[in-house]
Amino acid sequence: MKDATIQMPPQASTVAPHIDNLYYFIFWGCTFFFLLIVGFSLYFVIRYRRTKAERMEKAFHNTPLEITWTVIPTILVMIVFVWGFRGYMDLSVAPGNAIEYYVTGKKWLWEVTDPNGAVSINEMTVPLNQPVKIILRSQDLIHSFFVPAFRVKQDAIPNRYNTLWFEATMPGDFDILCTEYCGSGHSGMLGKVHVLTPEKWAEYQKATGGRPATVPLEDWGAKLYASKACITCHSLDGSKKTGPTFKGVFGHPVTFKDGTTAVADENYLRHSIQEPGAQVVAGFDPVMPVFAGSLSDDDIDALVAFIKKQQ
Amino acid sequence: MATQILDAHRPASVSYLDAARGWKSWAYTLDHKRIGVMYLISVSLALLIGGLFAMLIRIELFTPGKTIMTADTYNKVFTLHGIIMVFLFIIPSIPAALGNFFLPIMIGAKDVAFPRLNIASYYLWVTGAIFTLTAILVNGIDTGWTFYTPYSVDTHTSVIWMGLGVFILGFSSIFTGLNFLVTMHKLRMPGLGWFDMPLFLWAIYGTALIQVLATPVIGITTLLLVAERTMHIGIFDPALGGDPVLFQHFFWFYSHPAVYIMILPGMGIISEIITTFARRHVFGYRFIAFSSIAIAVLGFLVWGHHMFVSGQSEVATMVFSFLTFFVAIPSAIKVFNWTTTMYRGQIALDTPMLYALSFLFLFSIGGLTGIFLGALSVDVHLTDTYFVVAHFHYVMMGGTVMAFLAGLHYWWPKMTGRMYNEKLGRIGAVMVFVGFNVTFLTQFVLGSRGMPRRYYDYLPQYERLHQMSSYGAWLLGAAFLLMTIYFIQSLRSGAKAPDNPWGSLGFEWRTPSPPPVENYETPPDLSIGPYDYGKVYGKPDPAEAKA
Numbered sequence: 032m033k034d035a036t037i038q039m040p041p042q043a044s045t046v047a048p049h050i051d052n053l054y055y056f057i058f059w060g061c062t063f064f065f066l067l068i069v070g071f072s073l074y075f076v077i078r079y080r081r082t083k084a085e086r087m088e089k090a091f092h093n094t095p096l097e098i099t100w101t102v103i104p105t106i107l108v109m110i111v112f113v114w115g116f117r118g119y120m121d122l123s124v125a126p127g128n129a130i131e132y133y134v135t136g137k138k139w140l141w142e143v144t145d146p147n148g149a150v151s152i153n154e155m156t157v158p159l160n161q162p163v164k165i166i167l168r169s170q171d172l173i174h175s176f177f178v179p180a181f182r183v184k185q186d187a188i189p190n191r192y193n194t195l196w197f198e199a200t201m202p203g204d205f206d207i208l209c210t211e212y213c214g215s216g217h218s219g220m221l222g223k224v225h226v227l228t229p230e231k232w233a234e235y236q237k238a239t240g241g242r243p244a245t246v247p248l249e250d251w252g253a254k255l256y257a258s259k260a261c262i263t264c265h266s267l268d269g270s271k272k273t274g275p276t277f278k279g280v281f282g283h284p285v286t287f288k289d290g291t292t293a294v295a296d297e298n299y300l301r302h303s304i305q306e307p308g309a310q311v312v313a314g315f316d317p318v319m320p321v322f323a324g325s326l327s328d329d330d331i332d333a334l335v336a337f338i339k340k341q342q
Numbered sequence: 343m344a345t346q347i348l349d350a351h352r353p354a355s356v357s358y359l360d361a362a363r364g365w366k367s368w369a370y371t372l373d374h375k376r377i378g379v380m381y382l383i384s385v386s387l388a389l390l391i392g393g394l395f396a397m398l399i400r401i402e403l404f405t406p407g408k409t410i411m412t413a414d415t416y417n418k419v420f421t422l423h424g425i426i427m428v429f430l431f432i433i434p435s436i437p438a439a440l441g442n443f444f445l446p447i448m449i450g451a452k453d454v455a456f457p458r459l460n461i462a463s464y465y466l467w468v469t470g471a472i473f474t475l476t477a478i479l480v481n482g483i484d485t486g487w488t489f490y491t492p493y494s495v496d497t498h499t500s501v502i503w504m505g506l507g508v509f510i511l512g513f514s515s516i517f518t519g520l521n522f523l524v525t526m527h528k529l530r531m532p533g534l535g536w537f538d539m540p541l542f543l544w545a546i547y548g549t550a551l552i553q554v555l556a557t558p559v560i561g562i563t564t565l566l567l568v569a570e571r572t573m574h575i576g577i578f579d580p581a582l583g584g585d586p587v588l589f590q591h592f593f594w595f596y597s598h599p600a601v602y603i604m605i606l607p608g609m610g611i612i613s614e615i616i617t618t619f620a621r622r623h624v625f626g627y628r629f630i631a632f633s634s635i636a637i638a639v640l641g642f643l644v645w646g647h648h649m650f651v652s653g654q655s656e657v658a659t660m661v662f663s664f665l666t667f668f669v670a671i672p673s674a675i676k677v678f679n680w681t682t683t684m685y686r687g688q689i690a691l692d693t694p695m696l697y698a699l700s701f702l703f704l705f706s707i708g709g710l711t712g713i714f715l716g717a718l719s720v721d722v723h724l725t726d727t728y729f730v731v732a733h734f735h736y737v738m739m740g741g742t743v744m745a746f747l748a749g750l751h752y753w754w755p756k757m758t759g760r761m762y763n764e765k766l767g768r769i770g771a772v773m774v775f776v777g778f779n780v781t782f783l784t785q786f787v788l789g790s791r792g793m794p795r796r797y798y799d800y801l802p803q804y805e806r807l808h809q810m811s812s813y814g815a816w817l818l819g820a821a822f823l824l825m826t827i828y829f830i831q832s833l834r835s836g837a838k839a840p841d842n843p844w845g846s847l848g849f850e851w852r853t854p855s856p857p858p859v860e861n862y863e864t865p866p867d868l869s870i871g872p873y874d875y876g877k878v879y880g881k882p883d884p885a886e887a888k889a
Binding site: 035037038039040046049050053054057058060061064065068069071072075076079080081082091092096097100101104105108109111112114115116117118119120121122123171172173175177179180182183184185186188189190191193206208209210211212213214215216217218219221316 | 413414417484486490492493496497498580581583586587620621623625626629650651652653656659660663664667668670671674675677678679681682684685686687688689690691699702703706707710711713714716717718719720721722723725726727787790791792794795796797798799800801
């Protein structure tokens, strides 16, 4: 557990210190050899600058020297190879007591399914000092799940599961970044890992069962609007983003790509959230992920109530 | 004998530039020197256009969020920067432009083995460039230069035009490689053995091997991609049951060896320039020669190191990491040999040598940072971040482009018959060196702190480093502007170049500047090899003097 340095983000997982040790071993080894090469070059350039008085030796060769500078670097890189491979195996094999999360990459958000079945978007809440295994896949393109503070990264690939694991050693919020180029929203495909103490995490798991009875639908919808990342593509102020604005949409006619029109009522909104590709509004691309199955009926009711209010 | 090589006043002859006039004498030419010059002009234009895209990228990244363009435009701009630099500039740059001009001269031949294939290769390059231009004008392209599926199957941009362009450019590259291989085997002047050849040619030989063996794979891969998009054959697209990772294997099976297509010729140039300006026999000729071939062969076995986090098996990952470290060794040997070559030399710091020294400095950083990426556990953190961007720019630009500029300044008098302004040349070299380091050293730090590559927008903690990087890029841009100005000035009013302005022993300096159509009036004297500086400049050896 260590704060950020000039070269590295904070060390917030069990593997981070090991990876950083190898990083700095290579860093100082390379610095040494680099200074050696540059030092000799500079010395030769200054010492043997061409002058009027010319001196010259015959051609020379030195096989022992050649062998020395072949063998020493070879030994050093073999050390780096073994060290790196062992670290990689540690990253590949999750401990048996790891708790499992399912993460799906979609254009352009991360959908996280907690062990209790609760689904959140771009937010992942995990306990401190507990191995966490992520079973990773993609719904559309190749994405890559990267948490710099944990030093873990793995590609999310359609039709295939990849896994990664980490054990957080520092409470706090850490960035999730997508590191496989995936088009317009690539640099906005961000999330946060929230690391909580085990007690707080247990409370959180209990509380994330859905909308508490005391919260009105619109308010819950406003929360979902942000947490499910609708906000990335749909504005509330009438401006055009990747998707149509929510402002004034309810109760007004909408023109689709195929030229047909319909009035946006509750059924239209519900259908467009669940199966966005079925009716695409003219002027936009069919890029929104499918939410059928990942939002409960109550959540959809809440979002519809929220959108209705945006007039 | 020695004075004959250094004599700057050979009898006047008709140069290849004056032998014929009019545009047809260029368009239909079979002279390898003219084809080399046409390539040189073409790839230089590609370099300037690719550089312009780089400037746009650095302006956009000056602030987080939108600076001058939308995300979709940015994605097209960084893609075009990569595609133009890789396929239209770096791959053909040194072999097809400088290699074409100097390979036959260096082996004492009148031309390459197949002059018609040579001009065909040039026009294929032009055709490939037209396809690229068409892709830019029709919708642009936004897949990144790597064309990864399924994104390249999914996007609305001109993947088909660009894929066919890469296919055609591949044939241009294969033809050049094939031509050079046959030329070196068949047309060496009598008495010139393999180990008497300048090291530039060993590097070109290794390059040509890769061009002929690896390029067909990228051709097949782009055709499959085009077929996937047009006929939905279901090989790469997961929606049709295909495997998108298969594309990555195919792509890197070419594109990793292609990295050595890009760097090997540059290494060859450095061997020529360091010996010339240090007036020293190259240290370890055979080690340098064989390391070129070793790099060419080992380069085929490491493609999987681009995919350490794609979910390939642990065994494959281990093997690729292991082999990757072995490909580092021949490059290290070269660097040590070049450095030692300068020991007890007579070093002059003319513009080409400044670029060669920049190469040594920058390529060393490029090579050493490769060790970070080859180490598996560290690579998991660094891959697909700016660390990788900085690493390959140190190799491709700090290596190949520095070597290209070194070679361009070194051979400019021979090719054009004119000198350029040496003072501006040196100022330009210093500007390039400083600008380059400011631009890309910062990117190593961005990357190790976690900044992913190909990001239009970024988190606020990365802003200051991005701004520094942009300042460096603008200094680089200014340096290239300066270079363009003094090269044009040299063509219009530069002093007439002597035959051998650097006092080099390379065979190409033993013929007039610019050379006649037949390359030599009298064949070069082979009793003094291209690196026998001791024989020409040295004090007479007491033992030899007695004899």
